[in-house]
Amino acid sequence: MRDVSVIGAGMVRFGKQPDKTLAEIAWPAVKQAIDDAGVSKPEIEAAWCGTALGGMMSGQRILKAVGLTGLPIVNVENACSSSSSAFREAWIAVAGGLYDVALVIGVEKLTRFGGGTLPLEREDFEVAHGMTMPALYGMRAKRYMHDYGLTPEQLAMVAVKAHDHGALNEDAQYRNRITVDEVMAARPIADPFTLLHCCPSGDGAAALVIAADSVAGRYSGKPVRVLASELASGKYMTGFRDMTTPEITVRGAKKAYEMAGVGPEDVDVAEVHDAFTIAELLYYEALGFCERGDAAGLLEDGETSLGGRIPVNPSGGLLSKGHPIGATGAAQMVEIVRQLRGECGGRQVEGARVGLTHCTGGGISGFDHGACSIHIFRN
Amino acid sequence: MSETVHAEPPLIAGAAVRMEEDGRPTLIGSECADCATRIFPPTALCPECMGEEMSPVPLGRSGRLYSYCTVHVAPRGWSVPYIAGYVDLPEGVRVFTHVVDAAERQLSMEMEVELTTAILGTDGDGEAFSSYAFRPRQPVSDDA
Numbered sequence: 204m205r206d207v208s209v210i211g212a213g214m215v216r217f218g219k220q221p222d223k224t225l226a227e228i229a230w231p232a233v234k235q236a237i238d239d240a241g242v243s244k245p246e247i248e249a250a251w252c253g254t255a256l257g258g259m260m261s262g263q264r265i266l267k268a269v270g271l272t273g274l275p276i277v278n279v280e281n282a283c284s285s286s287s288s289a290f291r292e293a294w295i296a297v298a299g300g301l302y303d304v305a306l307v308i309g310v311e312k313l314t315r316f317g318g319g320t321l322p323l324e325r326e327d328f329e330v331a332h333g334m335t336m337p338a339l340y341g342m343r344a345k346r347y348m349h350d351y352g353l354t355p356e357q358l359a360m361v362a363v364k365a366h367d368h369g370a371l372n373e374d375a376q377y378r379n380r381i382t383v384d385e386v387m388a389a390r391p392i393a394d395p396f397t398l399l400h401c402c403p404s405g406d407g408a409a410a411l412v413i414a415a416d417s418v419a420g421r422y423s424g425k426p427v428r429v430l431a432s433e434l435a436s437g438k439y440m441t442g443f444r445d446m447t448t449p450e451i452t453v454r455g456a457k458k459a460y461e462m463a464g465v466g467p468e469d470v471d472v473a474e475v476h477d478a479f480t481i482a483e484l485l486y487y488e489a490l491g492f493c494e495r496g497d498a499a500g501l502l503e504d505g506e507t508s509l510g511g512r513i514p515v516n517p518s519g520g521l522l523s524k525g526h527p528i529g530a531t532g533a534a535q536m537v538e539i540v541r542q543l544r545g546e547c548g549g550r551q552v553e554g555a556r557v558g559l560t561h562c563t564g565g566g567i568s569g570f571d572h573g574a575c576s577i578h579i580f581r582n
Numbered sequence: 583m584s585e586t587v588h589a590e591p592p593l594i595a596g597a598a599v600r601m602e603e604d605g606r607p608t609l610i611g612s613e614c615a616d617c618a619t620r621i622f623p624p625t626a627l628c629p630e631c632m633g634e635e636m637s638p639v640p641l642g643r644s645g646r647l648y649s650y651c652t653v654h655v656a657p658r659g660w661s662v663p664y665i666a667g668y669v670d671l672p673e674g675v676r677v678f679t680h681v682v683d684a685a686e687r688q689l690s691m692e693m694e695v696e697l698t699t700a701i702l703g704t705d706g707d708g709e710a711f712s713s714y715a716f717r718p719r720q721p722v723s724d725d726a
């Protein structure tokens with residue numbers, strides 16, 4: 204396999220854009236990534252587009268607007284991991300030598316579904332019995348609180364930190380700072396979560412151009428090397444499982460660290476899948492940033508805030524930046540690429556060398572999650 | 583709720599629940615003839631060994647509450663708020679369920695719960711539907 208780098212990154216501010224089509228939402232991110240890379244359109248040999256609910260031929264509809272057509276375009280659906288999975292497919296093709304330059308898009312338009320919880324697959328038995336994503340994470344949170352003594356105030360602090368970071372990101376859907384009291388007093392969604400414990404619904408897009416290292420020098424002044432590109436599906440278990448540890452992330456992180464030749468202690472900055480407050484804490488532990496049961500302490504000590512030992516979600520994360528499902532994985536990568544290039548201004552993690560993205564989701568009975576994709580980058 | 587002469591609202595759980603002659607529900611899983619894997623809801627294919635000889639197996643009527651939370655926002659049709667939970671049955675099967683006849687503050691982790699049925703919402707035509715549910719096995723106090 205050849206070494207591969209990200210040479211271009213672009214995204215649009217996440218938010219509600221009900222009057223725009225999917226292509227209108229996405230093309231500015233694609234154009235920005237192409238311009239950032241400094242490639243000419245004919246040099247892009249293939250494209251992968253990740254979207255969970257964008258509908259048929261999303262990639263073609265977007266690239267029609269950009270005038271990038273005729274090349275192989277593959278549309279990828281893997282719930283929240285759609286565009287991180289799309290990135291991995293592009294990475295495989297470039298690392299394998301099939302193409303030198305490829306484009307990855309992540310896009311979603313959730314405003315087409317109205318508000319409320321994410322529409323889940325009705326054929327699933329638990330969904331048909333009233334399972335919702337907030338309920339699933341709520342049960343994880345309640346059990347974790349029982350087993351490890353996590354308090355509601357500590358849980359609320361995850362949202363406070365996310366908004367503190369998001370306030371510094373012009374691409375974030377929510378840029379307001381909030382307090383623990385405000386989090387706890389917001390409208391209840393699924394105990395122990397109020398609205399501010401849950402990522403918002405919205406629209407958005409992000410895009411990346413990747414290239415084989417052998418040609419990357421031709422285009423970008425600051426290529427960011429892909430050290431690991433990992434994807435796992437959940438393990439179906441018919442019996443009991445410990446809901447306080449996400450086995451798919453534990454398993455995937457081990458593989459990703461092995462592939463990258465680094466460990467959790469080497470990670471300078473991470474974007475993790477904080478769809479709900481409890482999720483971020485579970486992922487501190489699953490990704491090895493702290494031991495089981497120590498996540499709240501890591502947060503309270505400020506270690507995962509900007510200026511701490513391992514800043515997590517400097518972009519604001521899903522909670523503040525937003526979570527247009529299929530766009531999230533690519534947007535996490537855009538943030539890490541910009542962090543590793545030192546372009547993040549007020550939310551820059553000083554001296555960041557190694558960055559990690561973690562994107563997981565897909566509520567299916569009997570699975571921890573349907574999919575999880577972890578990437579590790581170095582400047 | 584008062585007794586009515588109407589038929590019980592239809593159960594939405596399909597083959598996963600069976601109503602006994604005494605009016606009590608039984609959850610039905612399936613068991614693989616080849617590897618003895620037990621699974622809920624029932625399936626035609628064993629996910630462990632791909633055996634197709636799956637026979638219906640009645641599951642125990644009581645278990646322990648692994649976790650639970652009150653759901654305030656749900657898709658249209660569900661009567662909110664409701665309590666969602668996971669119940670671990672003695673057969674080694676975990677069942678997603680609604681928890682009824684108690685408020686969340688009256689529940690606790692690993693509490694013993696037993697099977698019942700309950701009206702859980704209304705369908706698109708405004709007709710009530712029901713399904714299996716679990717409730718605390720011991721009476722709960724109002725001032726808990």
Ligand SMILES: [Zn+2]
Nearest residue numbers: 614617628631
């Ligand atoms: Zn079997």
